Amino acid sequence: MSAGGDGGDEQAVPAILFDGRSARRHEIAIGRDAGDLLIVHETGAIERIALAALERQGSGPWGDRLVRPDQPGWRLDIPGGLPTALAAALPAPHRYGRWIDRMGLGRAAVAFAAISAALVGVVLTAPQWLGPLVPLPVERRIGEALVGDLASATCHTPAGDAALAKLMASVDLPGQAPVRAQVLKVGMINAAALPGNRVVLFSGLFDEMKDPDAVAGVVAHELGHARKRHVMQALLRELGLSVVLAGTSGAVPVQLAKVTGLRYSREAEGEADAFARDRLSAAAISPAATGAFFAKAAKEEPAGPWMVMLASHPASADRAKAFGGAVDRSRRYRPALSPAEWQALSRMCDEDKRVRPLLDF
Amino acid sequence: MAEDDGYTAFEFEGRWQDYAPIAFTNLLLTIVTLGIYRFWGKARTRRYLWSRTRFIDDRLEWMGSGLELFKGAIMALLLVVLPLLLLNTLAQSLILRQQFLLGGLVAFIQITVVLLLVGVAMFRSLRYRLSRTYWRGIRGGSDDPGLRYGWSYLWKNTVGYLALGLLLPWAMVSLWNERWNGMSFGQYRFSAGGQVDGLMKRYLLCYLAPFIGFVGIFIAIAVMAATQAMSGNGNPASPGAAGIFVGFVGILSFYLIFGLVVMAYYAKFFRQMVDAMDLGPLSFQFDASTKDWLKLLLGDVGLVLVTLGIGLIFLDYRHWKFLIDHLEAFGEIDMDAISQSTTAEVRQGEGLLDAFDMGAL
Numbered sequence: 215m216s217a218g219g220d221g222g223d224e225q226a227v228p229a230i231l232f233d234g235r236s237a238r239r240h241e242i243a244i245g246r247d248a249g250d251l252l253i254v255h256e257t258g259a260i261e262r263i264a265l266a267a268l269e270r271q272g273s274g275p276w277g278d279r280l281v282r283p284d285q286p287g288w289r290l291d292i293p294g295g296l297p298t299a300l301a302a303a304l305p306a307p308h309r310y311g312r313w314i315d316r317m318g319l320g321r322a323a324v325a326f327a328a329i330s331a332a333l334v335g336v337v338l339t340a341p342q343w344l345g346p347l348v349p350l351p352v353e354r355r356i357g358e359a360l361v362g363d364l365a366s367a368t369c370h371t372p373a374g375d376a377a378l379a380k381l382m383a384s385v386d387l388p389g390q391a392p393v394r395a396q397v398l399k400v401g402m403i404n405a406a407a408l409p410g411n412r413v414v415l416f417s418g419l420f421d422e423m424k425d426p427d428a429v430a431g432v433v434a435h436e437l438g439h440a441r442k443r444h445v446m447q448a449l450l451r452e453l454g455l456s457v458v459l460a461g462t463s464g465a466v467p468v469q470l471a472k473v474t475g476l477r478y479s480r481e482a483e484g485e486a487d488a489f490a491r492d493r494l495s496a497a498a499i500s501p502a503a504t505g506a507f508f509a510k511a512a513k514e515e516p517a518g519p520w521m522v523m524l525a526s527h528p529a530s531a532d533r534a535k536a537f538g539g540a541v542d543r544s545r546r547y548r549p550a551l552s553p554a555e556w557q558a559l560s561r562m563c564d565e566d567k568r569v570r571p572l573l574d575f
Numbered sequence: 576m577a578e579d580d581g582y583t584a585f586e587f588e589g590r591w592q593d594y595a596p597i598a599f600t601n602l603l604l605t606i607v608t609l610g611i612y613r614f615w616g617k618a619r620t621r622r623y624l625w626s627r628t629r630f631i632d633d634r635l636e637w638m639g640s641g642l643e644l645f646k647g648a649i650m651a652l653l654l655v656v657l658p659l660l661l662l663n664t665l666a667q668s669l670i671l672r673q674q675f676l677l678g679g680l681v682a683f684i685q686i687t688v689v690l691l692l693v694g695v696a697m698f699r700s701l702r703y704r705l706s707r708t709y710w711r712g713i714r715g716g717s718d719d720p721g722l723r724y725g726w727s728y729l730w731k732n733t734v735g736y737l738a739l740g741l742l743l744p745w746a747m748v749s750l751w752n753e754r755w756n757g758m759s760f761g762q763y764r765f766s767a768g769g770q771v772d773g774l775m776k777r778y779l780l781c782y783l784a785p786f787i788g789f790v791g792i793f794i795a796i797a798v799m800a801a802t803q804a805m806s807g808n809g810n811p812a813s814p815g816a817a818g819i820f821v822g823f824v825g826i827l828s829f830y831l832i833f834g835l836v837v838m839a840y841y842a843k844f845f846r847q848m849v850d851a852m853d854l855g856p857l858s859f860q861f862d863a864s865t866k867d868w869l870k871l872l873l874g875d876v877g878l879v880l881v882t883l884g885i886g887l888i889f890l891d892y893r894h895w896k897f898l899i900d901h902l903e904a905f906g907e908i909d910m911d912a913i914s915q916s917t918t919a920e921v922r923q924g925e926g927l928l929d930a931f932d933m934g935a936l
Contacts, residue, residue, distance in 0.1 A: 232712030237761065237913035239633075239711065274626055275588070276634065286638065287712040287915060310600065311615045311641060319600065327607040334609070360664065362672035570673070 226254060227297055234287025244292065246300050251280075253290075270296075270307045280304075338451070345447035350391060353446050354410030361408060367572035368396045369417065374562030377555040381426070382413075384497040384550065385434040385490075386441075393440050395433070399563045399571045405432050407439035409449060417563035423507065426559070430497070430550035431490055431504025431537065438489030444482040451479075487533060491540045500547035505537030587899040588634075589627035591892060597623055598888040614648065615641030624895045630710055631908070638714070639707035647703075647923040655692060659685060687729065694728025695721045698754055700925030705758055706918065711910065715760035716918030727753055744778045744844070745771050751848045761913040763855030769848040777840040784836050788829040795825055838872070839865040849902070855913075856906040863901040871897050 226243035231253065233240065243254040251268060253261040263282070271279040277293040278301070296304075309315050314322040374397070382395050393411045400416040407413050413436045415429070423429055439445055478486070494501050511530040551559065563569060601616030618641040625637035662685045669678030698721035705715030728750060735746035748769045755767035799818055842865040849861035863871075875893060878886035 234712040235915050237711035237713045237910045239910065272622070272626075276626075286920065287709055287714060289636070289709070289712050310604065310619070311612075314604065319604075323603055323607050326604070326612075330607055330609045360668055362668055364671070366673050572671075 225297065227292060227294060229253075230291045230293070232287065232289045234285055234289070244290070244300075246297070246303070249303075251300070265300075265303055268304060270301075270304045272307045272309070341447040341450035345450055346443040348443075348446050348450075350411060356449065357409030357412060364396060364398060364414070364572065366570050367398045367400070369399055369563040369566045369569045371558065371562050371565050373555070373558035374565070377551055377559040378562075380555065381430055381433055381550060381559070382437075384499065385430055385493040386437055387493070390441065393437060397559075397562055399566075399569045401571070405436050407436045407445050409445050411440050413437060413440060420560040420563070425503040425506075426549060426551040426556040427494075427499055427501075427503035428507040429559075430499050431494060431501060431507070434490035434493045435486045437493070438486030439478065439482065441489065442482070442485055444478050444486065447482065448478050487536060491537065495540070495542075497550075498546070498548050499550045501537040501540040505534050505539075505541070508534035508537060584631055584904040585899050585902045586629045587624075587627060587896045588629060589624065589892070589896065591889065593627075594620075594623055594889070594892050598892070602885075602888050611645070612641075614644035617641070617644055620891055624892065625708065628895075628899050630904070633711045636709040637707060638709055639703070643707075643923060644925070647925060650923060659689065662688075690729045690732065691725040693725075694750075695725035696925070697728070698724040698757065699921075701754060701758060703921045703923075703925050705760065706916075706921045710760075711913070712915075713761045713913055714916050715758060716916050716921065717758050718918050719757045721757075724750075724753060724757065740782065744774045744840075747844065748774070748848065752851075755852060759916060759918060760854055761916055763857075763913070766853045767848065767851060769851040773847060774840065774844055777836070777843050781833070781836045781840050784829075784833045788833065792822075792825050792829070795821055835865075835869070838868050842868045856908050857904050858906055860903040860905065861901050862903065863897065867897075867901065 226245045229242055229244045231240040231242050232238075240256060242256065245252040245254070246265075247262070249265050250262040251265055253263065255261065267282055267284060268280045269283055271281055273279065273295075276291045278296040279292070280290040280296075282288045295301075306315070310319060310322070317325065378395055378397065382393065386393060391411060393413055395413045395415070397415045397417060401418045402416045403418045403422045404416045405414065405419060413433065415433070419429065419432070423432075490504070491501055494504070508530045511534075597619055601612070601619060604612040605616055618637070618639055621637040621639065625635040628635045662681060666678050666681040666685060669675075669681060672678075698717075698719070702717040702719070702721065705717070708715055731746040731750055732743075735741075735743040748771050752767040752769050755765045758765045796818075799821060842863060846861050846863065849859050852859045871893065875886075875890055878889065878893075880886075
């Protein structure tokens with residue numbers, strides 16, 4: 215590296231230049247003149263480049279390195295290191311990224327952690343206050359888009375429909391927008407609240423439950439989810455989490471929530487249970503049968519088809535105790551449905567010959 | 576370029592001790608930013624790995640930025656993943672409404688689009704990586720946006736599978752060639768002329784392994800049953816336990832053997848493809864045997880297990896080192912005659928590939 219020669223700065227430093235036009239390696243010398251970098255080429259020609267047009271990159275076995283953002287491929291390596299005067303005139307190379315370099319790694323990490331924690335907090339709590347703000351018609355439309363009206367799998371008989379309507383009316387809050395109830399021909403023991411003030415009972419439920427009071431308890435529980443706007447909350451939570459978690463895995467979860475598989479929080483389940491006990495009491499229906507239903511479920515946990523319904527619910531034994539304890543011995547209860555009505559409701563899906571069973575997934 | 580005395584055209588000069596600070600700070604920042612930093616982390620990792628990779632007499636340079644990768648990921652999310660998610664929801668809701676034909680059609684369209692886009696993503700990510708890789712100030716790239724490759728990917732894979740999977744090696748070879756023939760570095764175009772000849776024997780081994788495995792398991796069960804019958808009425812519990820044990824060992828060894836056979840095929844495939852590649856006056860060679868790949872994989876697994884998962888952050892390093900250690904190039908090259916690539920500069924990263932959660936190689 216015999217660069218130096220005449221015509222340059224007083225302390226010329228040897229360097230290697232690739233100009234980004236060809237792969238040729240140029241052995242040159244550099245110096246500084248005020249706001250310019252001076253390059254003494256092999257031919258002796260001198261080139262001036264404004265320091266502002268240069269960017270310093272990380273050092274390594276090649277020494278120090280300068281590049282020109284406006285000229286990709288242009289690269290200047292200074293094996294002996296940048297002269298201190300030049301190094302002082304150029305901004306330090308990027309390391310972690312612009313923001314983090316400016317703040318320092320430690321402070322940036324703390325700041326990001328705080329922002330992230332706040333964000334996760336908002337996403338986790340937002341559904342609770344955002345859910346009730348979503349207008350019901352919007353929620354109804356989301357429900358329509360996700361599951362449709364399920365008409366072909368809904369069982370109908372005049373007497374069964376009347377019994378279902380009576381059951382709903384007796385445990386629902388008075389004077390509210392109506393909740394639509396459907397009995398679906400599905401062999402599972404399950405019930406669910408759907409977006410848009412809808413409650414569905416699966417016909418398998420009637421094979422297992424022999425008491426209209428227990429069905430009233432289950433209906434009241436799902437009504438609680440609808441009336442307390444838990445469905446929208448669960449939808450929002452599912453959506454919010456998938457968006458936040460998209461950053462960590464790279465792949466966005468392919469499956470949006472399966473609507474009947476929506477998970478409510480334990481608090482929401484407790485709220486729906488309390489709602490159910492309240493409404494049963496207002497309708498003078500005994501909570502004993504519902505309690506017995508949960509007691510039976512508790513025995514069969516964790517195996518059995520109960521899990522479908524009970525997975526995210528409070529432990530069945532606790533619920534059995536809560537419903538059993540709500541029985542007021544001094545009170546006179548009336549049956550939720552007359553034997554004829556119960557017969558009509560529980561056999562509705564067997565009697566309706568037109569209904570098609572819903573596909574099991 | 577490669578002469579006898581241990582000289583190699585490609586050499587990796589990195590040390591994991593030097594890479595560790597990068598890996599750990601990347602991990603920290605990725606966690607506190609809920610994953611968003613991983614784009615910048617990836618750029619830092621590549622900057623290190625490339626800068627410690629010597630080809631002939633100069634180190635590679637990674638000029639891509641985290642911001643580019645981030646933008647690419649956002650674009651892929653908005654333009655590809657979101658529409659696909661909506662399509663998926665549409666298909667599901669149609670099937671729930673018993674519209675099987677329409678739902679099936681939407682699902683079919685969705686699968687077609689995904690396959691097409693995976694192909695496009697593979698092509699574009701290779702194009703992006705070449706266009707951001709500099710050597711002696713010269714970069715690579717492609718002027719092909721990759722849509723044609725996407726179609727090829729779709730139909731060649733479909734044909735490969737439809738022919739009972741027997742044409743998959745042909746699909747892999749022909750897609751490799753098509754992908755690399757679309758790429759260039761400097762003014763030189765890559766030429767890839769890989770052949771299927773010589774791959775079929777190993778592929779048939781993979782192909783037959785499941786059948787052989789099933790026959791083996793069947794024989795094992797038969798032998799078990801026979802010995803049990805002969806030993807008469809022994810303890811009824813112990814034969815069951817022994818059966819489970821044999822089944823477990825059988826399944827485990829089947830997976831091990833199957834994995835080994837697939838690896839043997841892939842090792843040969845990779846060697847054969849790289850060996851058939853040229854770039855102007857240069858030709859390439861890859862010499863990793865099945866044993867080398869096995870050692871890499873076992874090393875990965877061991878590292879991750881021993882470090883309780885932390886070792887994951889060193890896998891990129893290990894894979895790059897493996898690639899460079901086994902890569903070789905031959906030929907005389909006139910540096911002055913290599914001129915800058917005229918291909919379009921790609922400014923958005925490999926977000927599409929990222930969105931499908933696929934690896935680099």
